Amino acid sequence: MRLLHRQKGAIPYMLLAPGMAWLLVFFVVPMWYLAKMSLSSGLFPLFNFGWAWGNFHDAISLYKPQFVRSGQYAAIATAIALVVSYPLAYWIAFRGGRWKNLFLLLVIAPFFVTYLIRTLAWQTILSDNGVIVKTLQHVGILGSDGRLLATSAAVIAGITYNFLPFMVLPLYVSLEQVDQRLIEAAEDLYASKPRAFMRVTLPLSLPGVFAGVLLTFIPAAGDFINAQLLGTPRQYMIGNVIQSEFLAVRDYPTAAALSFVLMAAILVLVLVFARILGTERLTVSHV
Amino acid sequence: MTVHDVRLENVTKQFAEVTAVDDMSLDVESGKFYAFLGPSGCGKTTTLRMIGGFEEPTEGTIYLGDRTVTGLPPYKRDVNTVFQSYALFPHLTVFENVAFGLRRRGVKKQLLRGQVDEMLRIVGLEGYGGRRPKQLSGGQQQRVALARALVNRPRVLLLDEPLGALDLKLRKEMQLELKRIQHEMGFTFIHVTHDQEEAMTMADRIVVMNRGRIEQLGDPAELYERPRTAFVASFLGVSNLLPGVVAGPELVRLESGQELRVAAGVLNGHTGAVSVGIRPEKVRIGGDGANRLAGQIVERAYVGVSTQYVVKTDVGQVSVYVQGAGAHVPGEQLQLSFDPESAFVVSRSEEDRP
Ligand SMILES: Nc1ncnc2c1ncn2[C@@H]1O[C@H](COP(=O)(O)OP(=O)(O)O)[C@@H](O)[C@H]1O
Ligand SMILES: [Mg+2]
Numbered sequence: 001m002r003l004l005h006r007q008k009g010a011i012p013y014m015l016l017a018p019g020m021a022w023l024l025v026f027f028v029v030p031m032w033y034l035a036k037m038s039l040s041s042g043l044f045p046l047f048n049f050g051w052a053w054g055n056f057h058d059a060i061s062l063y064k065p066q067f068v069r070s071g072q073y074a075a076i077a078t079a080i081a082l083v084v085s086y087p088l089a090y091w092i093a094f095r096g097g098r099w100k101n102l103f104l105l106l107v108i109a110p111f112f113v114t115y116l117i118r119t120l121a122w123q124t125i126l127s128d129n130g131v132i133v134k135t136l137q138h139v140g141i142l143g144s145d146g147r148l149l150a151t152s153a154a155v156i157a158g159i160t161y162n163f164l165p166f167m168v169l170p171l172y173v174s175l176e177q178v179d180q181r182l183i184e185a186a187e188d189l190y191a192s193k194p195r196a197f198m199r200v201t202l203p204l205s206l207p208g209v210f211a212g213v214l215l216t217f218i219p220a221a222g223d224f225i226n227a228q229l230l231g232t233p234r235q236y237m238i239g240n241v242i243q244s245e246f247l248a249v250r251d252y253p254t255a256a257a258l259s260f261v262l263m264a265a266i267l268v269l270v271l272v273f274a275r276i277l278g279t280e281r282l283t284v285s286h287v
Numbered sequence: 288m289t290v291h292d293v294r295l296e297n298v299t300k301q302f303a304e305v306t307a308v309d310d311m312s313l314d315v316e317s318g319k320f321y322a323f324l325g326p327s328g329c330g331k332t333t334t335l336r337m338i339g340g341f342e343e344p345t346e347g348t349i350y351l352g353d354r355t356v357t358g359l360p361p362y363k364r365d366v367n368t369v370f371q372s373y374a375l376f377p378h379l380t381v382f383e384n385v386a387f388g389l390r391r392r393g394v395k396k397q398l399l400r401g402q403v404d405e406m407l408r409i410v411g412l413e414g415y416g417g418r419r420p421k422q423l424s425g426g427q428q429q430r431v432a433l434a435r436a437l438v439n440r441p442r443v444l445l446l447d448e449p450l451g452a453l454d455l456k457l458r459k460e461m462q463l464e465l466k467r468i469q470h471e472m473g474f475t476f477i478h479v480t481h482d483q484e485e486a487m488t489m490a491d492r493i494v495v496m497n498r499g500r501i502e503q504l505g506d507p508a509e510l511y512e513r514p515r516t517a518f519v520a521s522f523l524g525v526s527n528l529l530p531g532v533v534a535g536p537e538l539v540r541l542e543s544g545q546e547l548r549v550a551a552g553v554l555n556g557h558t559g560a561v562s563v564g565i566r567p568e569k570v571r572i573g574g575d576g577a578n579r580l581a582g583q584i585v586e587r588a589y590v591g592v593s594t595q596y597v598v599k600t601d602v603g604q605v606s607v608y609v610q611g612a613g614a615h616v617p618g619e620q621l622q623l624s625f626d627p628e629s630a631f632v633v634s635r636s637e638e639d640r641p
Contacts, residue, residue, distance in 0.1 A: 179374070181370060181372055181374040182374050182376060182377075184341055184361070184370070184374065185368075185370060185374035185375075185376070186376075186387070187340075187341075187360065187361040187362050188339060188341075188361050188362070188366075188367055188368045188370075188436075189362075189367065189387045189388035189391060189435065189436075189439070190362045190388050190391035190392050190439070191362055191387075191391045192360075192362055193360075195391065199387075200376060200378075203378045204377070204378055
């Protein structure tokens with residue numbers, strides 16, 4: 001009897017084990033390795049650990065513009081994605097009717113094509129000889145030597161496009177869960193439709209806003225594909241720097257230090273953001 | 288002069304093929320406790336939602352006071368609803384839930400606090416203002432829903448089966464409590480329920496509904512003593528219905544040829560096929576009433592306050608309830624009787640209605 005009891009108590013841990021092992025092998029170990037590397041010095045392929053805090057100082061002071069740019073681009077792209085996605089998710093959740101799943105499928109349809117290929121496609125679409133640039137030049141919105149490619153706008157647009165589904169889906173999920181009867185109750189209590197939205201629907205969808213913003217901002221801040229394919233070194237973000245430090249320059253310690261700074265910066269931003277939205281509101285369920 | 292708070296004029300609501308409410312006309316008297324009573328699907332909720340503004344009638348007009356409200360959105364109607372599911376705002380505290388309507392109407396901060404606290408006191412939730420709905424029991428949530436609606440002092444309060452989710456004991460408590468609150472505040476309440484006992488306990492006026500129509504409207508005693516249709520007679524309590532035909536101004540001839548006497552006026556408006564109705568507790572064992580039936584006991588059930596017999600007569604089976612423990616046993620032959628004043632009459636064409 002006792003033995004059985006003990007075995008029962010162990011089952012949850014046994015179920016947890018694969019997940020924990022996964023985390024250990026694929027998260028904790030690389031982090032440990034990365035942390036050690038960020039405090040090492042030397043030249044490829046021989047790096048020696050030695051509390052080289054100077055790596056962090058160098059990383060920040062040398063690449064400050066790219067850090068700032070990453071933050072700016074990611075923030076702008078996240079904001080645009082939020083503004084575009086909220087009405088879209090709202091419409092699908094409340095007006096989608098029996099076509100809901102089809103609309104959701106359309107939202108994630110781009111994911112059926114590899115990220116890289118999608119961005120390359122945009123390179124072609126926005127290219128100097130492409131239809132869009134030619135048309136815009138023709139109607140005079142762009143000057144005769146005006147371009148779309150290789151601009152900040154192109155990079156931000158690329159990021160927005162690529163990460164849009166990460167914004168739409170959590171928003172959809174949280175809006176879908178909003179009980180329509182609560183909106184009726186608000187209207188019963190003298191709230192017009194816009195007010196009912198502001199007082200009930202919007203606050204109840206904040207968990208989705210929170211999730212969507214994080215899911216968009218975090219990968220956007222670390223992205224390098226869009227800047228590389230749609231921009232020039234003048235649009236390079238911190239992801240481009242890390243990538244080249246790792247793969248081209250092979251200065252692993254600097255690359256590792258940059259990665260840590262980026263992680264820390266994102267973590268701080270996330271905490272501030274969670275504070276602003278209010279953790280209590282985020283944990284309230286919809287039931 | 289009576290004041291009407293709500294008036295429905297030939298209101299019909301059609302959903303695709305379903306006619307949820309069928310040509311309904313009703314005057315709701317001010318300050319009274321109304322119950323809409325009827326089986327599930329008879330159109331009670333739909334009627335309430337049309338009064339609240341959540342559904343528009345397909346045909347007909349709705350008045351609040353002397354103002355037509357057909358076409359007005361809910362937030363422009365001076366009515367509030369206690370929803371079946373409570374529909375409390377999960378992201379707001381109890382205080383803010385109750386304050387919601389007042390804030391939307393721009394009630395001043397100083398007044399608002401007092402009004403909300405007063406309302407929480409009335410529903411017995413003093414000191415719960417800071418909690419979230421999730422931290423309350425079902426009964427307490429119900430009280431918040433009530434306070435949230437009442438604090439706006441609406442012309443009419445609509446309640447859609449608000450006690451349905453509560454357990455029996457709590458439901459009984461809340462029935463009396465709702466009645467007390469209605470009395471205290473003096474607003475018109477329209478309470479939807481499918482529970483006849485609940486309607487009888489609470490309401491001043493009961494509107495019995497069936498298939499989207501009003502079967503009968505009256506105070507509880509009136510409906511119980513003088514149901515006008517077989518539906519009402521069997522929906523409110525138990526009735527014996529004895530089929531016959533009208534044979535005189537106060538006389539009905541049963542199929543067996545036997546004649547039953549009914550009180551003057553009861554047959555007004557009735558001709559042809561009718562049923563004489565008699566409540567089981569109005570039937571006596573023994574032969575001193577004006578109307579007599581002979582029969583044999585086929586069943587006996589002792590339920591504490593009464594003994595319930597089923598007696599087979601040549602006009603069909605008759606239920607008889609006598610107080611306390613009855614001495615008669617199955618198989619026994621006996622005389623039943625009842626007074627003409629206790630009997631009611633319903634038309635049989637209505638009874639046969641599909
Ligand atoms: N939105 C709707 N769409 C279609 N049919 C409905 C709708 N609402 C109610 N009905 C139908 O109308 C009838 C009356 O419903 P309801 O008013 O909810 O009854 P009750 O509240 O008395 O149980 C039912 O047959 C129901 O199926
Ligand atoms: Mg209903």
